[in-house]
Amino acid sequence: MAYLPGNGQDFQFTAEPYQPSADFSFYPEQGVPFQKPPSVTSTYHSQWQKGQAKQQAHHALYGSSVTINAQSEQISHQALPLEARATGVFWGRVPDVQVFVQSRHAFSESRASDIDLNWHQPPAKEAQQAGQWDNSAIPKDEQATHPWNDAIATDRHQTERFDRVDEYSPVIEQTASGYTIPSASLLDFAFKGQRYTPAVSPDVYFRLGEQRTNRAIQPKDSTRHQTYSSNQNQDEPVIIPWGKGHKHTDNEYTGNYGGETQPEEPQKPEPEPPEIRESYLLMNTVTVVTLPDRTPIELKELEINLDIDSFSWELSGELWGATSLAMVEPDENGAKQIEVDINGWKWVFILERYTSRRQFGQERYTVYGISRTQLLAAPYAPYRSKSSTSNINAKQAISEELQNTGFTAEYPSLNDYSTPDWIIPGGTFSYQNETPMSVIAKLSSTAGAVIIPARDSDTLSIQPRYPASPWKWNEAIMDKVIPVSLVISLSASWRPEPEYNAVYVSGTHAGVAVNVKREGTAGNEPAPDILEDWLTETQVNTERGRNELAKGGDQSITTIEIPLTDSNTVPGLVEPGQLIEVQDTLNGQSNGQSNGQSNGQSGNWRALCLSTSIRSSGGKVTQSLQLERHY
CATH class of the missing domain: 2.40.30 (Elongation Factor Tu (Ef-tu); domain 3)
Structure with missing residues (x-):
């Protein structure tokens, strides 16, 4: 039922919870008082007085008698300065000192003058003006002395004051809840945006207020996130205001010393010619061992494959018996590794999976393996995302992808071509949900290169797909x-493939656009345009265009x-x-x-x-x- 207040009810809201005598459902459970912050008032007093007006009068007396003897007398007194107090904190007004100047004038004695017609010329005398100053004042050097000595230089320590917080008390949680209007009640609050004016004899008084006690602050756990990454080394571009350059070689030396000759530029060695016979006798040796204990196992048949667009060698082979399978089965340490040696050529494989087939009197086990470069791809390598805000070199980006993996990248120089290195502007080199190998493969394909994995080491050889252009194979080594x-x-x-002689290679958001033409042609058979994000320099665009034109014909x-x-x-x-x-x-x-x-x-x-x-x-x-x- 609703609460019916009587006449003259007085509600006093203090810090203690209110306990009404009847069911009073609209009482707020908790509230937050707002008190007016204290203020400080500063009072300044100053006394001002109006100056006294004085009139200055001038008097002059003139007589008709002849002045024979005039005397002038002047007396001056210098005011004594008041001594300042030795010590004082408050400053007051310095009393004024009046200077009195007295001057007395008297009339000369009157004498009867006899008028005579005889005028006499008075004798001429030199007028001498004598001053009343002497050399009694002795000049002295004015020196200012202070009763302070130089302080000893000491280290200055600045400390801050810390007050110990309340570490062990339970955490005090303060929640603010607004007033909840109850259901149908006799109390009707009408908020009209006007100042509240209570009635003369109200039935209900509300006294809202609560005194909060100051409590000691309590510590709160703070979290801090820090990110660490390796510094990015980048080459600053150098623009040379000269004409078209030539291929850089490190063997162009000249000197004026005796006996010095121009060294020859190292070239790719010629292949050793084979020995041509009518018949060949070969003795093959095949050895397979487990790693790292090098336990021999026997593969009845095996096959090893690699194509130019893959980045890992593949193995498949048949094992003899279940005993050999138990030696290469995965365990709690992961997949097993084996080493295959065929006529001195060695490979290291990770056995990913196997299949088995058993029949009466016959059992067959087939194992499948890949080279270690597969560790840089799924499912062994994690997916990552990256966005570089500063310039980065392509080879530097590859080195960062291989960081902390144990793998290295090589860039062999084949004939007249090798994989170029170029600068990718900030904000252009970015990717999402990619493995290290997929990023390296994309960078390599951008330059028209392929990845040739090493057989028994953690090395990637990144080289042009075409070490020499097909139209110059007759000159290549x-x-x-x-x-x-x-x-x-x-x-x-x-x-057959379309024989193009030109291709337009360009970046998308940044970089340059290059129209690559086959040497000695008019460039009138263009291939489809190549537009990619990481084609940002002339050198890489040209090499990409050369490899694309080499595919045709x-x-x-x-x-x-x-x-x-x-x-x-x-x-x-x-x-x-x-x-x-x-x-x-x-x-x-x-x-x-x-x-x-x-x-x-x-x-x-x-x-x-x-x-x-x-x-x-x-x-x-x-x-x-x-x-x-x-x-």
């Missing part, structure tokens, strides 16, 4: 030379199968990204020259290795090479 007598099988598939994919010779016998292992010369004499005698283009009757031909597949089965080891041959 090959990596391997394969005689046709070593070829076990050969197959070809014709795959008449070409075929030729697959050859050759033995895998040991590391001391040519040609040895052929890896993707290498330039290969095949000495083919079946279609005519070789003329001693190797061309990147074929007219259907030439002997030797050159190609780019796109993939390598090594197979070992029953003691026979071969490698199958997929070659890109241009005509």
Whole structure:
């Protein structure tokens, strides 16, 4: 039921909770009083008095008698200065000192003058003016002395006052809750935006107020977040106001010393020519051990693959028995690693998975592995996001992605080309949810380069996809030379591509736009434009355009199968990204020259290795090479 106040009720709200005699449902549970802050009033007093007006009168007396003797007398008195108090805190008004100047004038004695007609000229006398000053005052040097001595220099310590807080008392929580209007009641509050004027004899008085006691402050846990990252080293661009530059070499030395000669620029070495025989006798050696204990295991059949667009070697092989499988199964420490040695060529693989198949009297286990470079990609490497606000070099960005991973990147110089380094402006180099390998792959593809992983070390070789342009393969230095007598099988598939001679390469938000044309052409067959965020300098845009134009033209994919010779016998292992010369004499005698283009009757031909597949089965080891041959 509603509360019915009687006549003359007086409510006093103090710090103690109010306990009404009846059900009083609208009483606020908690409130926060607001008191007017104290103020300080400063009073200043000053006494001012109006000056007294004085009139200055001048009198002059004139007589008709002849002045014979006049006397003037003047008496001056100097006021004595008042001594200041020795010490004092309050300053008062200094009393005025009046200066009295007295001057007395008297009339000369009157005498009768006899008028006589005889005038006499008075004798001339020199008038001398004598001063009443002497040299009694002796000049002295005025020196100001102070009864203060120089203070001793000491270190100044500034300390702050700290008051101990209330550390052990329970935490005091103050909550403010507003007034809640109850349900239907006889009290009606009408807020009309006007000053409240109580009635003469009200039935209810409200006294709102509460005295809060001062409590000691209590400590509060504070959190601080700090981010640490390695400094970014960046090369500052240097703009040289000269013409077109040339390829930089470190061997251009000149001197005036006797016996000094111009050193030759180091060049890529020529490949060792193979020994051509009518028959070859090869003895293959295949060894597989677990790491790090180097326990031997036997793989009945194995295959190792790598193509030019992959960043890790792949392995598949069949194990003998469940005992060998137990040695390579993953455990609580993760996946096992093995080392494969084929004729002196070594690989290190991580065994990712395996499959098993059992039948009566037969069991088969197949294992699958990848090289260690897969640790930089999913699912082993975490996804990250990054945005660089300052300029950063492409190779520096790759080094930061490899930081604390144990992997390193190399940039070999092949023929006349190598992977360039360029500056990516601040705000341009950014990515989201990428692994380190995906970022490195994107940076490499931006420059037209590919990633060739090392077989048994944590090294990435980032090199141009085309070490030399196909139209200049006849002048380039090959990596391997394969005689046709070593070829076990050969197959070809014709795959023509549009032969472009120009391409427009440009960045999107920052950078430069470069129209790359094939040398010696008019550039009238343009390829589709290439627009990417990280194409920001002329050097990288030009190299990207060269590799794109090198993909076109008449070409075929030729697959050859050759033995895998040991590391001391040519040609040895052929890896993707290498330039290969095949000495083919079946279609005519070789003329001693190797061309990147074929007219259907030439002997030797050159190609780019796109993939390598090594197979070992029953003691026979071969490698199958997929070659890109241009005509």
